[in-house]
Amino acid sequence: MMNRRDFCKKSVLLFGTLAVPLAAFELFDPTSLLAEKNDGKEVRWGFLVDTEKCVGCGFCVKACKIENEVPYNADVSRTWVERYVVTKDGKTHIDSPKAARDGFTTEKIALGEGKFLDIKPDDIAKGFFVPKLCNQCDNPPCVQVCPVGATYQTKDGVVLVDRTWCIGCGYCIMGCPYGVRFFHPVYHVAEKCTFCYHRITKGMKTACVNACPFGARQIGNLKDPDDPVTRTIMTERVNILKEEYGTKPQVFYLGLTKEVR
């Protein structure tokens, strides 16, 4: 027979034990502490585009196509440069002939199908160039829609395509709000900017950053507070494209205006 005192003691013990979280029994693991200490070494690749510096020479597009073996004369490219010409009557004209592979060498705006638009210099309110590439979103919609797990995000934040696994359904091409994906004309699988994964993981800059004479393109580690790119993003007035989609792009732009889409 249990008396009241025993009953109280035992219940306190029982509930006390139950209340101790399971985690308390986990042995102390030194590697987890080391991982926390190494936090500064973690990498999240980010990109900074300074549209004020871009001159529209197109060397970045040329370098990207050659470096990444995207057929040079095919009408597709992993990166491109857009020209924006805003006229005084409020109209915006955008073109990017051949993805600007050969640069912008004429004032005429390419309308496609061999047609061109002449704008008088006096009618121009502003003109500028905007380089575009994959935003390597933190919430990549293109990855979510892949039915076979052929496209994915690496630990350091780069979205890649597994060429051996892609079935070429094209959902990701439709899913990308920025239109950066296309079918590779040779492999017939989805193709996209990889931030030159083979270069950045060896400590080199991407081919486009390497080719830009004016520093309009920069790549850096967003997890390193001393990285010049990170410092600019933290302290200057940077902007991202199509924020309303909630994709959290990791390509940041200096000098964007409302005309840029």
Added chain:
Amino acid sequence: MRNHVWRPLYVVLFIVAVVLLVRKVYVPKDFGIQDRGYMYGFHRLGSEADWKAFPVKYRSTEYCRDCHSDKYNELKQSPHAVIPCEDCHGPAMNHPDDPPTLTIDRSRKLCIRCHARLPYPGSGRANIPGIDPETHNPGAECVLCHYPHDPRREAKK
């Protein structure tokens, strides 16, 4: 129960068995949920290594410095100092082993990428002296008169 009731079940079981077998053989061992979780990280881990193994072609200007120090020094003291050699000469790859020489592009197209005058005062283009390619000595290569590695100079004849 009668046999014809069970028969479809056997068929279904057989199909399931075949699918499982094919999956076992066909799906690589390193396929699975990696660092970024099920939503973004579901992939074959070996694909990352495939991309890392892609060949590098552009080697950057510092690579040229030792062998072409004359050109390097000329360029670095000129208004063209910011332009990487490989923009004008193409990717180095394993030059000088393969290819033994790089492209020398003397076309006007190369120079007018930057020097064709465009009326956009707000862009970086406004800081580069511009010419109208249709009136500035048309038909002649720019390098006949301008030395590309230091454009302040006249071309070496």
